[in-house]
Amino acid sequence: MLLHQMVDAAALRHPEAPAARCDGATLSYEQLARRANGLARILGETGLQRRDRVGVLLKKGLDVPVAFYGVLAAGGTLVPIDPRSPVEQVIRILRATGATHLVSEPEKRDVVRTALSACPEVCHVVGLAPDDTAPVPSVPWTTVAEEERDRPPAVAVIELDPSYILHTSGTTGIPKLILHTHHSAMSFVDWAVSEYALTRDDRLTNHSSHHTCFATFDYYAAARAAATTVILTPAALMLPASLSALLEQERVTVWYSVPTALVQLSLRGELESRDLGSIRWVLFAGETFPGKHLRRIVQQLPGARFSHVYGSTEVNVCTYYHLPEPGALTGPLPIGRACSTASTLVVDGAMQPVAAGDAGELLVRGSTVMSGYWGEPERNRQVLVRRPFAGGLDEVYFRTGDRVRALEDGTLAFVARDDRQVKVRGHRVELEEVETALLSLAPVEEAAVFTVPDGEGSCAIRAAVVVGSGEGSSQRDILASLRRVLPLQAVPTEVAFLPSLPRTPTGKVDGRALRAQLGEREGHDGS
Amino acid sequence: MMAADDRLGPEMPDIESRVLAFIRRELLGPDASVTRDDDLLSGGLLDSIAVLRLAAFIEEEFGFPVPPGDFVIENFRSVTVLARYIRRATAGRPAADSDR
Numbered sequence: 184m185l186l187h188q189m190v191d192a193a194a195l196r197h198p199e200a201p202a203a204r205c206d207g208a209t210l211s212y213e214q215l216a217r218r219a220n221g222l223a224r225i226l227g228e229t230g231l232q233r234r235d236r237v238g239v240l241l242k243k244g245l246d247v248p249v250a251f252y253g254v255l256a257a258g259g260t261l262v263p264i265d266p267r268s269p270v271e272q273v274i275r276i277l278r279a280t281g282a283t284h285l286v287s288e289p290e291k292r293d294v295v296r297t298a299l300s301a302c303p304e305v306c307h308v309v310g311l312a313p314d315d316t317a318p319v320p321s322v323p324w325t326t327v328a329e330e331e332r333d334r335p336p337a338v339a340v341i342e343l344d345p346s347y348i349l350h351t352s353g354t355t356g357i358p359k360l361i362l363h364t365h366h367s368a369m370s371f372v373d374w375a376v377s378e379y380a381l382t383r384d385d386r387l388t389n390h391s392s393h394h395t396c397f398a399t400f401d402y403y404a405a406a407r408a409a410a411t412t413v414i415l416t417p418a419a420l421m422l423p424a425s426l427s428a429l430l431e432q433e434r435v436t437v438w439y440s441v442p443t444a445l446v447q448l449s450l451r452g453e454l455e456s457r458d459l460g461s462i463r464w465v466l467f468a469g470e471t472f473p474g475k476h477l478r479r480i481v482q483q484l485p486g487a488r489f490s491h492v493y494g495s496t497e498v499n500v501c502t503y504y505h506l507p508e509p510g511a512l513t514g515p516l517p518i519g520r521a522c523s524t525a526s527t528l529v530v531d532g533a534m535q536p537v538a539a540g541d542a543g544e545l546l547v548r549g550s551t552v553m554s555g556y557w558g559e560p561e562r563n564r565q566v567l568v569r570r571p572f573a574g575g576l577d578e579v580y581f582r583t584g585d586r587v588r589a590l591e592d593g594t595l596a597f598v599a600r601d602d603r604q605v606k607v608r609g610h611r612v613e614l615e616e617v618e619t620a621l622l623s624l625a626p627v628e629e630a631a632v633f634t635v636p637d638g639e640g641s642c643a644i645r646a647a648v649v650v651g652s653g654e655g656s657s658q659r660d661i662l663a664s665l666r667r668v669l670p671l672q673a674v675p676t677e678v679a680f681l682p683s684l685p686r687t688p689t690g691k692v693d694g695r696a697l698r699a700q701l702g703e704r705e706g707h708d709g710s
Numbered sequence: 711m712m713a714a715d716d717r718l719g720p721e722m723p724d725i726e727s728r729v730l731a732f733i734r735r736e737l738l739g740p741d742a743s744v745t746r747d748d749d750l751l752s753g754g755l756l757d758s759i760a761v762l763r764l765a766a767f768i769e770e771e772f773g774f775p776v777p778p779g780d781f782v783i784e785n786f787r788s789v790t791v792l793a794r795y796i797r798r799a800t801a802g803r804p805a806a807d808s809d810r
Contacts (some may be wrong), residue, residue, distance in 0.1 A: 242752075418751035418783050421758045425782045447758060451778040531782050608759070663739040 185365045186346050186372075186403055187223075187255040187335060188535045189394040190216050193383075193409040202246050202406065204433065205285035205414035210245045213410065215252065222253025222309065223338075225322055226284060229307040231534035233258035233338055234345055236282040239393075240264045240273060240291055243414050246310070246324065248402055249392050252285045253327075255365075258338035259284070261347035263394040267670065270294045272358070275301045276350055279360060279558055286310050286544070288324070292317075342366040342408070348557055349396055349496050351611045360557035361496045363399075371499035372403045372551035378522075379437060379464050379490070386461075387432060389414040392442040393610070395694045396496040400439050400466075402576050418599070420444070427452035427459070434461040438487075438578055441609030442472035443641045449480040450639075460486045468492045471597070472516060481506070493597070494519035496568075498581055499551040501525040502595055517594040519589065523621065526547030528580065529587060534568070542598045544587040546580035553581070608641045610672040617665075617673050621648060624664050626656040629684050631692040632675060637704050646675035647697055649683055656680075725772075725793040732767045733789070746789040761786060768792070774799050 184263045190212065191201065195451045198213035202698040210218075226237065239250045243266070245250075262280050264273055273294055277285065278301075285305050287295050287314040299305055299318050308321040313319070324606045351359040375381070387405045389412045391397035405412040413433045419426045427448060430438075445467060448454070465480075466574040471697040472491070481489060504519025521527045529543040530536055537543035546568070554601045555563040568585075569577040604613050614632050621630035629649040633640040650656050666676045685696035723731070726746050730783075733750075734742055737760045750756050756764070764786075765776045785795040 244718050416752065417757075418787075421751055421761045422781045422783055425784075428782075453779050511752075573804050642801060659735070663741075666739045666740075671760075673800065 184341065184369055184405075185306070185340055186368055187252045187404065188220065189217060189372075189406040190252050192484060193406055195270055196407045199672070202388075203245055203410045203412050203414055204386075205243070205245050206449065208245060210248065212688060215248055217331035218249045218327060218331065219252035219256055220332040220335045222373065223302065223335050224258040224332055225309060225327060225330055226253065226259060226307075227336045229320065229322070230286055231259050231307075231342060236258055236260045236262050236280040236348065236421070237279050238262045238264055238273075238280070238282040238285040238287075240266060240285065240287040240295065241393075242266045242288070242290065243393065244418055245414070246288065246354075247414070247697050248412070250310075250522050251393075251402060252406075254286065254397070255346060256335035256338075258340045260342070260345040260362075260403045262347065263347065263398070264574060265394045265670070266291075266352070267392075267393055269668070269670075272670075273298045274301045276358065276360070277305055279505050280348055283307070283319070284309070288316055289351060289592055313506060340365070340395070341580045342369070344397055345554070350394060351496065351613075355415060358654050359559075362554045362557050363499075364554055367499065367551050367553060367601075368399055371399055374522050375400055375404045376407045379466070379468075381410055381437070382404070383409040385410035385436045386438070387412050388435050388438045388579075390420065390438070390444060396494075396499060397468075397556050399499060405509035409646070418423075423450070423452040424485055425449045427454055427457045430462070431457045431494075433692075436461050437464045437466070438462055439466040439468075441469040441641075442467050442476070442603070443470065443608045443639065445480050446639045449483060454480075454483040458672055459484055462487045462515045463558070464488055464490060466490045466492055468494070470641055474515075476640055491516050491519060494547075494551075494581065497548070498547050498583070499523070501547045501549060501551065502529065511616045515596065515597045515707070517590060521547075522549070522551070524551045527596075529589060534570075538593075539589055542586050544589045545583045545585050547583060548578055548580045552579075591656075605642060605644075607634075607644060607672040610670070613646070615645060615670065618648070618674065620668050620673075624661060626650045627661070631684050631697055633694055633695070633698060633703070634638070644673070644675040645683050645701065645703065646678045647684060647701065648678055649681055660673045703706065725796050726789050728771060729764075729768070729789050729792055729796075732771070733764065737763065740795070744789075746793075748788060750788055751783060752787060764792075768796060772796050772800055 186642050187524040194212040194216035201209045202212045202215040212477045237254040241250060247704050253262055262282055264276055277298060278358050281304055283304060286308045287310045292311055292315045300331040306319055308317050311317050311321045336604050346363055346368050349361045379456050387401055387410060401412050402709050413435055419429050462484055480705055487506045489506040492500045493502045502519045502521050526548045528546040530546055531543050555567060566582045570580055572578045587595045588598055590596050604611060617632045618630045621627050627648045628651050632644055634648045635645055637643040661678050679701055684692040769776055
């Protein structure tokens with residue numbers, strides 16, 4: 184099955200069922216299917232060919248699912264862009280993917296105009312207002328509404344065709360662009376619908392931004408079950424007491440987010456005065472969940488079961504662990520056992536399986552694994568490795584870069600990340616890229632960044648810089664400059680000025696000595 | 711408790727200006743264009759950590775604790791709305807209209 188066919192199927196069986204809700208407004212499955220198919224028709228008429236890339240730059244709202252399914256129904260490859268991206272990031276993504284079309288909205292007109300002038304390959308835009316002069320032909324949303332259709336246009340698409348390209352929060356340079364097919368997305372969707380027994384009575388929290396892999400659950404698993412995705416707006420997400428009131432009002436049944444969001448809800452969500460008994464599953468992924476916070480929210484939501492799901496955007500989800508009864512919660516949480524879609528292997532530096540119980544890098548083989556990084560053949564050779572199977576045949580494993588070890592009962596425990604990619608409140612940040620951004624500032628001669636626990640289960644980025652003699656610069660100046668080039672989560676919370684950076688004999692920055700010098704504790708997961 | 715405005719001499723900036731100055735200085739950067747009535751929450755101007763820092767500033771600057779129940783959209787939507795909340799809180803009247 185193809186991702187957009189789920190919506191047509193749900194619209195046939197349950198036309199009136201709410202597909203999505205946002206800020207009190209509802210989009211039924213029938214409305215969603217008709218609008219998405221109308222958009223697909225417009226995209227086809229403006230020259231979109233099977234597998235062409237289509238950027239989607241929209242704030243959270245009911246237009247997002249229309250854009251998603253419309254692009255897919257037209258046979259296009261969806262490229263959802265983080266709506267908070269600076270325009271440089273939008274340009275990098277559109278250029279790197281070679282997008283020919285862009286779906287956006289009037290609110291984003293300035294970003295769209297600037298991006299289009301730098302991206303000549305984009306030849307059509309959908310979603311600007313009629314009087315928003317665009318440098319290329321543009322179709323407004325009102326026309327999409329008039330084009331509603333029962334059926335998608337006839338485009339040959341197979342399950343192994345691309346469905347979407349997700350991007351990491353790459354800061355300087357090009358972010359990682361992760362290509363999935365209809366098949367790799369559907370494999371995860373079918374596993375999730377079955378494991379969490381999703382039905383059309385479910386209402387899923389749509390917490391994360393739609394450019395992340397959380398959207399695969401929030402949108403597509405919901406559609407597979409003809410359930411409702413409740414799109415939570417940034418305003419509600421910033422204010423936990425408003426969020427919990429909304430969860431109660433919408434009677435949500437399944438929550439899925441990074442742990443940080445649950446910690447905020449637990450600490451500041453006034454949960455004791457809300458009735459959240461409708462929530463039956465709480466899924467979390469992306470970071471370590473500090474035990475004290477986890478134990479508290481488990482008690483605050485006594486009707487819910489909790490599930491720790493593990494996997495990067497490259498593999499969707501590959502292992503999972505359902506928490507036992509609250510009383511049995513001790514020690515760090517395992518990442519659990521492989522989903523029915525995945526097979527795992529723990530290997531040493533020579534890519535040989537380690538002895539049972541030893542730590543090693545986790546490899547994953549399975550139907551939910553990405554096709555590869557867009558435009559990065561060398562990186563693909565490094566991370567998608569062939570291993571001999573039998574009969575002269577190989578099998579392909581994805582190198583996760585995560586160190587894990589098997590526990591006695593066969594479940595896996597996370598040990599550490601191999602490289603310097605960290606999570607800040609659920610967002611991937613490459614520490615090297617923050618350093619590159621610091622070094623691009625005129626007064627900065629040397630820069631090093633590291634992470635410290637933020638006390639709420641995530642980590643904060645600290646920076647140390649060496650500025651040139653005679654250069655006047657303050658923390659405020661540096662942070663203000665960084666905010667222009669980095670996403671919010673990648674901007675350090677503090678910048679220390681040092682006469683020099685401590686270095687190892689080989690000349691690398693000595694992270695341990697740097698922490699000691701600045702009086703910081705080691706570690707970034709805060710558990 | 712004295713109303714916050716009473717503490718200000720005629721040359722002191724009003725609550726709105728002080729909150730706006732903090733947002734420009736500490737949260738968004740000096741070039742940011744933000745006005746008293748801009749939607750702070752929907753427009754992608756702030757994130758959840760910025761909201762916490764803003765609340766910490768309010769507690770320190772205006773001398774009252776912001777309880778969790780006051781962390782609601784109705785109090786944080788814009789600088790004008792925030793100033794209204796700060797005036798209510800410092801005047802000792804019920805802090806928010808959100809206690810449903």
